[in-house]
Amino acid sequence: MELATIFLLVFGLRFFPKSFAIELNNISDSRFLIDGDTLVSDTGIFELGFFPSGSSESRYLGIRYKKISVSTLVWVANREQPLDSTSALVLKIMEPGILVLFKNMSMIWSSNKTMESRNATAKLHDTGNLVLMDLDEKVLWQSFDYPTEHWLPGMKIGSDYSRGIEWHLSSWKSSQHPVVGEFTWGADIHGYPESKLKQGTRVILRGEPWRNQRFSRISEFNGNLTVTYNVIINQQEASFAYNLENSSTMSRITLSFSGKLESWMWVEAGMNWQLGASFSQDVCDTYNICSAYGSCIHNMTQQSCVCFDETRFVPRSKRGWEMADWSGGCVRRTQLECKNGSEIFIKYSNVKLPDTQSSWYNRSMNMQECEVECLKNCTCMAYANPDTGLGGRGCLLWFGDLLDASFLHGCGMRGKTRIKLNQ
Numbered sequence: 001m002e003l004a005t006i007f008l009l010v011f012g013l014r015f016f017p018k019s020f021a022i023e024l025n026n027i028s029d030s031r032f033l034i035d036g037d038t039l040v041s042d043t044g045i046f047e048l049g050f051f052p053s054g055s056s057e058s059r060y061l062g063i064r065y066k067k068i069s070v071s072t073l074v075w076v077a078n079r080e081q082p083l084d085s086t087s088a089l090v091l092k093i094m095e096p097g098i099l100v101l102f103k104n105m106s107m108i109w110s111s112n113k114t115m116e117s118r119n120a121t122a123k124l125h126d127t128g129n130l131v132l133m134d135l136d137e138k139v140l141w142q143s144f145d146y147p148t149e150h151w152l153p154g155m156k157i158g159s160d161y162s163r164g165i166e167w168h169l170s171s172w173k174s175s176q177h178p179v180v181g182e183f184t185w186g187a188d189i190h191g192y193p194e195s196k197l198k199q200g201t202r203v204i205l206r207g208e209p210w211r212n213q214r215f216s217r218i219s220e221f222n223g224n225l226t227v228t229y230n231v232i233i234n235q236q237e238a239s240f241a242y243n244l245e246n247s248s249t250m251s252r253i254t255l256s257f258s259g260k261l262e263s264w265m266w267v268e269a270g271m272n273w274q275l276g277a278s279f280s281q282d283v284c285d286t287y288n289i290c291s292a293y294g295s296c297i298h299n300m301t302q303q304s305c306v307c308f309d310e311t312r313f314v315p316r317s318k319r320g321w322e323m324a325d326w327s328g329g330c331v332r333r334t335q336l337e338c339k340n341g342s343e344i345f346i347k348y349s350n351v352k353l354p355d356t357q358s359s360w361y362n363r364s365m366n367m368q369e370c371e372v373e374c375l376k377n378c379t380c381m382a383y384a385n386p387d388t389g390l391g392g393r394g395c396l397l398w399f400g401d402l403l404d405a406s407f408l409h410g411c412g413m414r415g416k417t418r419i420k421l422n423q
């Protein structure tokens with residue numbers, strides 16, 4: 001039945017070429033998306049269709065801004081299987097509730113099966129999210145669960161524990177080819193959640209532990225954009241999303257094929273995308289560049305490392321340090337004894353919180369309980385309140401050497417860290 005329908009459609013296409021394009025509002029059992037047509041979001045911000053990527057010949061089932069002159073693919077379905085211009089293309093809904101892309105009658109891409117559902121429909125939301133839902137509008141599948149290299153407002157980065165989905169950006173192979181490239185930007189949820197930019201498995205840049213306030217590295221949207229963050233950390237998920245206060249601004253964040261995270265804003269007057277900020281330009285941002293207990297400083301000419309607190313830490317290798325080899329990091333001048341009562345915490349302000357890979361957290365503990373908890377374990381080196389938006393509650397403990405922490409120079413107040421130290 002299904003195949004026969006498509007067969008007819010293919011021949012229909014071949015013998016009666018369409019002379020006009022149709023703008024669909026939804027895809028359903030009886031409405032397919034064929035080559036030339038588009039699925040358009042309610043207020044016409046986004047459209048889904050078969051679009052070329054840059055100047056390449058290949059086309060992709062993708063989502064782009066409808067209203068602007070520069071074709072900007074914000075999501076691509078068939079990243080690995082480009083479409084040629086001669087094949088008949090159909091996107092349709094198949095039982096039991098999946099979206100399937102056919103090229104000359106053979107299936108080349110499909111959404112994942114979630115729940116069985118008859119009468120599913122697909123709509124493109126004004127956020128740029130392609131959503132497949134059942135009659136009760138329950139979401140069966142959505143493109144926001146499978147980001148490509150674009151991070152749009154409202155889109156989550158992180159992990160959905162209950163559904164086993166990991167939300168991360170993955171770069172294109174080149175500026176023209178959506179094929180999965182080398183870089184990813186996603187969450188590290190080994191300890192307290194934070195974002196990491198990786199090249200393959202190697203971490204090259206780290207965000208800070210998530211919190212609902214402004215993030216220093218993504219607060220630099222050009223102009224007058226107000227950005228709010230939405231952090232969810234609970235049993236079901238750990239996620240981070242951003243939103244723009246002015247929803248009519250067109251702004252997006254991309255992970256470029258060369259591994260740069262960049263924010264862009266559409267400037268109507270100039271009819272182009274203006275680069276707002278690039279988050280990976282500063283050499284001091286290079287992941288763990290100063291190793292354990294090191295802090296990166298940069299003056300006009302070059303980057304260099306200092307020990308986090310020079311009165312209490314010294315470079316592990318003085319010689320290495322002199323030759324700008326920071327790999328040894330710093331060590332305590334006096335070793336911890338880890339006897340009850342022999343240690344205190346020194347409070348540091350204005351720091352970038354260390355890597356949370358080896359950390360533990362409890363979002364409802366207060367600072368006193370947090371300190372007591374840290375003292376219980378000899379490998380606990382520091383504690384902090386990860387998110388001051390939790391009404392004074394929240395406890396984050398670090399185990400083992402503190403990595404990728406940094407004093408921030410001239411950046412204002414950014415949380416408090418205390419390090420467990422000998423008196």
Ligand SMILES: *[C@@H]1O[C@H](CO)[C@@H](O)[C@H](O)[C@H]1NC(C)=O
Nearest residue numbers: 024025026027028031121123
């Ligand atoms: C789908 O689109 C058709 C035609 O525009 C419209 O009649 C129908 O109400 C839409 N269905 C939904 C669920 O939006």
Ligand SMILES: *[C@@H]1O[C@H](CO)[C@@H](O)[C@H](O)[C@H]1NC(C)=O
Nearest residue numbers: 014084086087088103104105
């Ligand atoms: C798809 O079918 C058309 C028409 O029959 C043909 O010209 C084209 O080569 C086919 N494409 C592929 C990839 O098989």
Ligand SMILES: *[C@@H]1O[C@H](CO)[C@@H](O)[C@H](O)[C@H]1NC(C)=O
Nearest residue numbers: 109110111112141146164165
């Ligand atoms: C389907 O699920 C797999 C595994 O979770 C994922 O890698 C893939 O991207 C998903 N594809 C789509 C189109 O949803």
Ligand SMILES: *[C@@H]1O[C@H](CO)[C@@H](O)[C@H](O)[C@H]1NC(C)=O
Nearest residue numbers: 028029095117118119120135
């Ligand atoms: C749902 O789909 C079935 C066939 O799959 C059809 O008989 C039924 O009328 C549809 N229901 C609605 C509400 O569209």
Ligand SMILES: *[C@@H]1O[C@H](CO)[C@@H](O)[C@H](O)[C@H]1NC(C)=O
Nearest residue numbers: 221222223224225265267274
């Ligand atoms: C921000 O707003 C002010 C006042 O409305 C305006 O003068 C300025 O040009 C704006 N900046 C940008 C980058 O749009």
Ligand SMILES: *[C@@H]1O[C@H](CO)[C@@H](O)[C@H](O)[C@H]1NC(C)=O
Nearest residue numbers: 224246247248249250266268
């Ligand atoms: C929101 O953004 C649009 C488009 O950039 C702009 O025209 C409008 O003035 C902005 N509104 C506010 C309240 O800033």
Ligand SMILES: *[C@@H]1O[C@H](CO)[C@@H](O)[C@H](O)[C@H]1NC(C)=O
Nearest residue numbers: 298299300301302303304305
């Ligand atoms: C910059 O750092 C280098 C290496 O640490 C140092 O030799 C130089 O004196 C510094 N310059 C300034 C202006 O601080």
Ligand SMILES: *[C@@H]1O[C@H](CO)[C@@H](O)[C@H](O)[C@H]1NC(C)=O
Nearest residue numbers: 339340341342372375376377
């Ligand atoms: C540490 O000493 C205090 C009193 O100085 C005592 O109340 C506490 O129970 C001791 N904790 C451990 C883990 O021994």
Ligand SMILES: *[C@@H]1O[C@H](CO)[C@@H](O)[C@H](O)[C@H]1NC(C)=O
Nearest residue numbers: 361362363364365366369395
């Ligand atoms: C977190 O802390 C609260 C308050 O101290 C406590 O009731 C709760 O059991 C703790 N949860 C975990 C998982 O340790």
Ligand SMILES: *[C@@H]1O[C@H](CO)[C@@H](O)[C@H](O)[C@H]1NC(C)=O
Nearest residue numbers: 359360376377378379380399
């Ligand atoms: C201390 O913390 C580490 C890291 O979480 C854990 O592996 C170890 O078992 C803890 N030790 C004690 C005595 O609780």
